[in-house]
Amino acid sequence: xxxxxxxxxxxxxxxxxxxxxxxxxxxxxxxxxxxxxxxxxxxxxxxxxxxxxxxxxxxxxxxxxxxxxxxxxxxxxxxxxxxxxxxxxxxxxxxxxxxxxxxxxxxxxxxxxxxxxxxxxxxxxxxxxxxxxxxxxxxxxxxxxxxxxxxxxxxxxxxxxxxxxxxxxxxxxxxxxxxxxxxxxxxxxxxxxxxxxxxxxxxxxxxxxxxxxxxxxxxxxxxxxxxxxxxxxxxxxxxxxxxxxxxxxxxxxxxxxxxxxxxxxxxxxxxxxxxxxxxxxxxxxxxxxxxxxxxxxxxxxxxxxxxxxxxxxxxxxxxxxxxxxxxxxxxxxxxxxxxxxxxxxxxxxxxxxxxxxxxxxxxxxxxxxxxxxxxxxxxxxxxxxxxxxxxxxxxxxxxxxxxxxxxx
Amino acid sequence: xxxxxxxxxxxxxxxxxxxxxxxxxxxxxxxxxxxxxxxxxxxxxxxxxxxxxxxxxxxxxxxxxxxxxxxxxxxxxxxxxxxxxxxxxxxxxxxxxxxxxxxxxx
Ligand SMILES: Cc1cc2nc3c(=O)[nH]c(=O)nc-3n(C[C@H](O)[C@H](O)[C@H](O)COP(=O)(O)OP(=O)(O)OC[C@H]3O[C@@H](n4cnc5c(N)ncnc54)[C@H](O)[C@@H]3O)c2cc1C
Numbered sequence: 287x288x289x290x291x292x293x294x295x296x297x298x299x300x301x302x303x304x305x306x307x308x309x310x311x312x313x314x315x316x317x318x319x320x321x322x323x324x325x326x327x328x329x330x331x332x333x334x335x336x337x338x339x340x341x342x343x344x345x346x347x348x349x350x351x352x353x354x355x356x357x358x359x360x361x362x363x364x365x366x367x368x369x370x371x372x373x374x375x376x377x378x379x380x381x382x383x384x385x386x387x388x389x390x391x392x393x394x395x396x397x398x399x400x401x402x403x404x405x406x407x408x409x410x411x412x413x414x415x416x417x418x419x420x421x422x423x424x425x426x427x428x429x430x431x432x433x434x435x436x437x438x439x440x441x442x443x444x445x446x447x448x449x450x451x452x453x454x455x456x457x458x459x460x461x462x463x464x465x466x467x468x469x470x471x472x473x474x475x476x477x478x479x480x481x482x483x484x485x486x487x488x489x490x491x492x493x494x495x496x497x498x499x500x501x502x503x504x505x506x507x508x509x510x511x512x513x514x515x516x517x518x519x520x521x522x523x524x525x526x527x528x529x530x531x532x533x534x535x536x537x538x539x540x541x542x543x544x545x546x547x548x549x550x551x552x553x554x555x556x557x558x559x560x561x562x563x564x565x566x567x568x569x570x571x572x573x574x575x576x577x578x579x580x581x582x583x584x585x586x587x588x589x590x591x592x593x594x595x596x597x598x599x600x601x602x603x604x605x606x607x608x609x610x611x612x613x614x615x616x617x618x619x620x621x622x623x624x625x626x627x628x629x630x631x632x633x634x635x636x637x638x639x640x641x642x643x644x645x646x647x648x649x650x651x652x653x654x655x656x657x658x659x660x661x662x663x664x665x666x667x668x669x670x671x672x673x674x675x676x677x678x679x680x681x682x683x684x685x686x687x688x689x690x691x692x693x694x
Numbered sequence: 695x696x697x698x699x700x701x702x703x704x705x706x707x708x709x710x711x712x713x714x715x716x717x718x719x720x721x722x723x724x725x726x727x728x729x730x731x732x733x734x735x736x737x738x739x740x741x742x743x744x745x746x747x748x749x750x751x752x753x754x755x756x757x758x759x760x761x762x763x764x765x766x767x768x769x770x771x772x773x774x775x776x777x778x779x780x781x782x783x784x785x786x787x788x789x790x791x792x793x794x795x796x797x798x799x800x
Binding site for chain 1: 716723724726730731734735736738741764765767768
């Protein structure tokens with residue numbers, strides 16, 4: 287490999303960090319420059335709505351790697367710098383500083399941003415989104431004086447934030463426009479469990495409720511719902527999903543379709559450009575369809591494939607998707623994708639307590655499992671799904687059957 | 695700073711300084727040690743930071759918590775001194791500790 291080659295990585299988060307580590311592991315000898323518009327060295331996002339917001343871990347513990355690791359990798363970071371365009375013909379990126387950098391290979395790890403809520407008052411003080419470390423610092427600053435908070439959106443981020451603010455002693459009301467929580471990702475059974483959990487913990491959950499405007503002079507004072515209800519609030523957090531950062535790619539002429547389109551080797555439609563993480567739409571060979579995922583395991587595993595491609599090595603990204611969420615004393619672990627399920631099997635008591643698993647089945651095969659405080663079920667469900675054997679619903683539901691005995 | 699000796703499955707040894715208070719998992723990640731995956735970044739959910747504590751140090755590291763023990767129980771590669779490295783906070787008393795890594799984290 288030509289040691290003078292230059293690889294530029296756009297973004298400095300989960301996908302980017304794994305990508306630069308894997309580049310060196312695969313023998314990339316050239317220069318590596320990582321460009322990020324955030325002003326912090328790479329940090330972990332999942333704890334932002336969990337332990338970090340609840341003040342149980344410090345800034346240093348949020349770091350993805352210690353500074354010395356990046357020195358060892360011999361990587362140049364350009365923080366607080368935005369790439370404004372990619373010139374694929376001359377193989378250059380343009381930065382907001384006016385600087386122009388040439389590349390031999392380019393990796394897009396641009397991730398996603400919080401979806402804005404287009405209602406009046408969303409720009410008031412004490413109204414926050416939650417995607418970055420700076421967002422959380424803003425939320426924490428508001429939370430030091432706030433007695434009441436409204437959370438707009440009943441997805442994972444909204445629910446985790448509700449639990450963390452509750453821990454900080456703030457009274458939380460959560461608004462969800464749909465008729466159940468987590469509608470986009472969870473089954474009605476699991477949605478009902480999360481409603482029970484949050485209600486038991488003192489969160490005021492309002493379903494079928496849409497925020498129409500946010501009122502206040504400079505700082506927020508009230509949230510007005512579409513049905514006219516007014517809720518007093520000293521702070522609000524908007525968690526209504528994300529938008530993949532694909533504009534750089536589409537402006538550069540790369541194929542974009544609900545994410546930057548890549549193949550199983552994380553290659554885009556341009557031979558010298560790869561992409562990985564939240565910003566991609568990629569094929570999943572296990573599920574036989576395309577996915578755009580928002581998860582850390584997706585970002586890191588896909589980044590390994592992307593780095594290999596840049597080094598001329600073929601390493602397909604083919605993993606079963608998985609995800610987790612922490613709320614109160616409940617750890618949810620999800621393996622597989624439940625889309626298209628026709629049957630639900632519950633193992634354990636879903637109506638009482640906080641420990642059970644839900645299996646999703648179609649054509650006699652397990653597609654996915656949601657495991658609530660059941661790490662062992664999670665590990666075994668993953669194996670059962672990958673194994674793809676015909677499942678025996680009665681045994682899955684029967685707690686006296688060891689799941690291990692269902693493996694072949 | 696305490697020195698931790700991480701030993702990969704093939705015998706490759708890495709003697710590295712790890713700050714007190716961070717986890718054995720993060721210590722391995724910060725030092726770019728192969729054989730540690732840590733898919734979830736240290737949340738005790740994925741079981742990909744499995745390691746075996748040298749028996750001489752198990753008293754210092756303590757034993758696995760409930761959730762950790764349950765995850766470990768599932769592993770084919772589990773040994774009597776197995777731990778999830780994300781659940782072990784490094785202390786001064788661990789100076790010189792030997793930590794072996796399994797052949798695979800999957
Ligand atoms: C609060 C919260 C909790 C989460 N919890 C979990 C969880 O429990 N489990 C889980 O698996 N996942 C979780 N996620 C999702 C997970 O964090 C993401 O999937 C992951 O961060 C994706 O990594 P990435 O590298 O693809 O992109 P990102 O983390 O989005 O990083 C992309 C970076 O690129 C930068 N960037 C974009 N465009 C440019 C440009 N033009 N120039 C310079 N820089 C640019 C962005 O500012 C950003 O810093 C959570 C996310 C959030 C926000």
